[in-house]
Amino acid sequence: MTHSLRFFSFMALLGFLTTGHSQAQTGPYASTQARHTAVVNAPAAAPVPPMVPAAPTISPDSVFINPEVRPQFVGGDKAFTAYLAKSIRYPQVALQRRVSGRVFVNFILDAKGKVVDAHVISGPGSGLNDEALRLVWMMPPWEPARSNGQPVRVACTVPIAFTADR
Incomplete structure (x- = not known):
């Protein structure tokens, strides 16, 4: 028992x-x-430091569309407008035909802010598309886009306006 x-x-x-x-x-x-x-x-445990998530690794081949920090022409929009006004060479054919309009150029800025690829999305032609591409290729480097604090490649589109009434 x-x-x-x-x-x-x-x-x-x-x-x-x-x-x-x-x-x-x-x-x-x-x-x-x-x-x-x-x-x-409960036994006393040593304090556990808070876990900080590691920044994801970014492939150098990735092209961002909407990064955390957008790229910027050095000096801002006013400097970009001044660059275009100083550098533009209105094509003779477009002047003779009085062609004006906007050319939309899409380009990739690399992690250093340099143009690595550019093409015209739309434009009136008559030499204006080619001139817009020339202007984009000749641009000085931009302040690069950033994601997780790292400079990244980014896709950009800019309109370049041509007015024949100069």
């Missing part, structure tokens, strides 16, 4: 420990007493 009494006491103690453990882990619905008991009985 003593043997079965010990066994029964052991099982009751085991049940009590299991119940206390499960209550301590039920989160906000656990009783206040159970949560405090779990904290008091």
Whole structure:
């Protein structure tokens, strides 16, 4: 009989420990007493530093469309307009035909801010498309786009306006 009494006491103690453990882990619905008991009985652990997610690696071949920091012509929009006004050579054919309009040029800026690819999306022709491409290829380097603090390649589109009434 003593043997079965010990066994029964052991099982009751085991049940009590299991119940206390499960209550301590039920989160906000656990009783206040159970949560405090779990904290008091827990061994002191060394503080764990917060995990900082590693910046994802960016492939050098990736081309961003909407990076965190957009590229910028050095000096801003006013400097870009001044560059165009100073550098533009209105084609004679377009002047003779009084052709004007906008040429939309799409280009890729590399991580150093240099144009590496450019093509005309739309334009009136008559030499204006070629002149717009020349202007884009001759641009000085831009301040590059950035993603996760790293300079990245980015796709850009700019309109270049030509007015025959110069």
